[in-house]
Amino acid sequence: MRSQKFIIHTVLMISASLSMSFGQSRFDTLTKSLQGVYQRDSLPGLSVVLVNEKKIIYQQSFGYADIEQQIKYSTKSIQTIGSVSKTFAAIALMKAVELGYFDLDTEINTILPFKVVNPNAPDSQITVRQLANHTSGIVDNPALFYDTYQFDTTLAGYSPVAYAKLKKLGFNQRINDCSLARFLYDYLSEKGQYYTKQNFGLDAAGRSSSYSNIGSALAAYLVEIKSGMSYADFTRRYILRPLHMRHSSWFLNAKRLKRYARPYDDTFLSLPFYHLITYPDGGLRTNTADLSEYLMALLQGYQGKEKLLKKGSYTTMFTPQFSNESPPKGIRLINRNKGIFWNLYVNGTIGHDGDDPGVSSFLFFNPRTGLGGVFLSNTYIADKKSITDLLMHFTDIR
Numbered sequence: 001m002r003s004q005k006f007i008i009h010t011v012l013m014i015s016a017s018l019s020m021s022f023g024q025s026r027f028d029t030l031t032k033s034l035q036g037v038y039q040r041d042s043l044p045g046l047s048v049v050l051v052n053e054k055k056i057i058y059q060q061s062f063g064y065a066d067i068e069q070q071i072k073y074s075t076k077s078i079q080t081i082g083s084v085s086k087t088f089a090a091i092a093l094m095k096a097v098e099l100g101y102f103d104l105d106t107e108i109n110t111i112l113p114f115k116v117v118n119p120n121a122p123d124s125q126i127t128v129r130q131l132a133n134h135t136s137g138i139v140d141n142p143a144l145f146y147d148t149y150q151f152d153t154t155l156a157g158y159s160p161v162a163y164a165k166l167k168k169l170g171f172n173q174r175i176n177d178c179s180l181a182r183f184l185y186d187y188l189s190e191k192g193q194y195y196t197k198q199n200f201g202l203d204a205a206g207r208s209s210s211y212s213n214i215g216s217a218l219a220a221y222l223v224e225i226k227s228g229m230s231y232a233d234f235t236r237r238y239i240l241r242p243l244h245m246r247h248s249s250w251f252l253n254a255k256r257l258k259r260y261a262r263p264y265d266d267t268f269l270s271l272p273f274y275h276l277i278t279y280p281d282g283g284l285r286t287n288t289a290d291l292s293e294y295l296m297a298l299l300q301g302y303q304g305k306e307k308l309l310k311k312g313s314y315t316t317m318f319t320p321q322f323s324n325e326s327p328p329k330g331i332r333l334i335n336r337n338k339g340i341f342w343n344l345y346v347n348g349t350i351g352h353d354g355d356d357p358g359v360s361s362f363l364f365f366n367p368r369t370g371l372g373g374v375f376l377s378n379t380y381i382a383d384k385k386s387i388t389d390l391l392m393h394f395t396d397i398r
Contacts (some may be wrong), residue, residue: 012259027058030390037387038062042266045063047073051371051373052372069094073378076247076289079260079358080285081361084352086216091239091309095308098310102222105127116218119197119200120137124137129217129321135212136205137214138199138212141198143196144175144196151173156262157270159269162269180278186216231250241258247286259275349365349392353384357380358378358379360375361374362387364392
């Protein structure tokens with residue numbers, strides 16, 4: 001007669017096997033669904049990674065980082081991530097608060113070397129918090145903002161047809177490349193060469209919500225001023241190096257060209273590589289392998305482990321900024337609230353998406369299940385919902 005110990009051991013082994021089979025079945029289903037989206041949306045390349053707080057639990061890539069050279073897209077393919085970069089600004093701001101540079105309710109004109117006054121609401125005072133929740137009254141003037149994209153037509157080949165399409169959309173590079181500090185002065189100071197009332201909203205700070213890339217870049221510039229180092233160096237010291245994100249950086253590097261995913265338009269025509277004058281708002285170059293390390297750190301931080309920030313800083317960063325009773329104009333809390341730069345979705349997920357020419361991205365985590373995910377694609381995807389819904393549904397079940 002078999003011993004009770006043997007029976008228990010056998011039952012446990014069968015249970016573990018069934019659990020692994022169920023898990024693998026779910027992964028296989030996810031891969032098939034992602035393959036379907038990749039083919040239906042005609043994407044050049046796509047990479048997806050899912051994690052828990054300790055490790056990668058799923059990774060899959062499709063298509064090409066470089067179609068012409070037949071280089072496969074992988075978790076190591078590097079590209080810009082658009083506005084997912086703003087989540088790094090959130091970490092940087094909270095680190096700056098921890099270091100005593102300022103607090104979230106500090107008025108920005110007590111920090112800046114020039115005055116920022118909204119000519120449409122001159123008595124309004126702008127705080128760091130309002131930059132971080134997009135209620136500062138600083139807006140992206142479309143007559144100027146798209147010209148901050150700086151295209152490098154010498155680094156690699158590209159399609160003149162695709163580039164011409166971008167120019168018709170307003171990406172004409174009529175602003176000369178310059179430092180972040182110089183551009184912000186020219187855009188926001190009354191004495192700046194790009195200053196105009198159209199760079200500001202009509203309402204006082206805090207009264208209305210208007211998604212602002214330039215306001216986000218200004219928040220990063222505050223960190224530069226108080227730290228005495230560039231924002232790129234600050235994030236390298238306090239985020240990228242601690243997480244061993246060795247393939248992540250803010251600027252184009254010709255030595256890494258073979259690792260870069262080429263950006264493509266919706267007809268598989270290659271765009272020239274580019275960088276952003278306002279780089280903190282969308283210019284981080286990274287891959288899903290490095291972002292998996294970032295995601296794991298976020299999951300650990302949400303649970304109180306102080307790898308990048310103190311526990312209280314994580315709590316503040318993920319606290320809803322707007323009340324249901326009196327939200328600012330322009331935001332619908334039925335869809336999401338805002339943390340410090342982060343989106344707090346009504347389904348409980350925390351994340352951010354990103355879009356730019358030749359770029360789509362989404363990074364998120366589910367605090368309830370302790371799972372998170374990221375996807376990158378080297379083309380602009382007008383509607384990411386088919387991918388984001390798949391990933392959020394998968395991570396909603398543990």
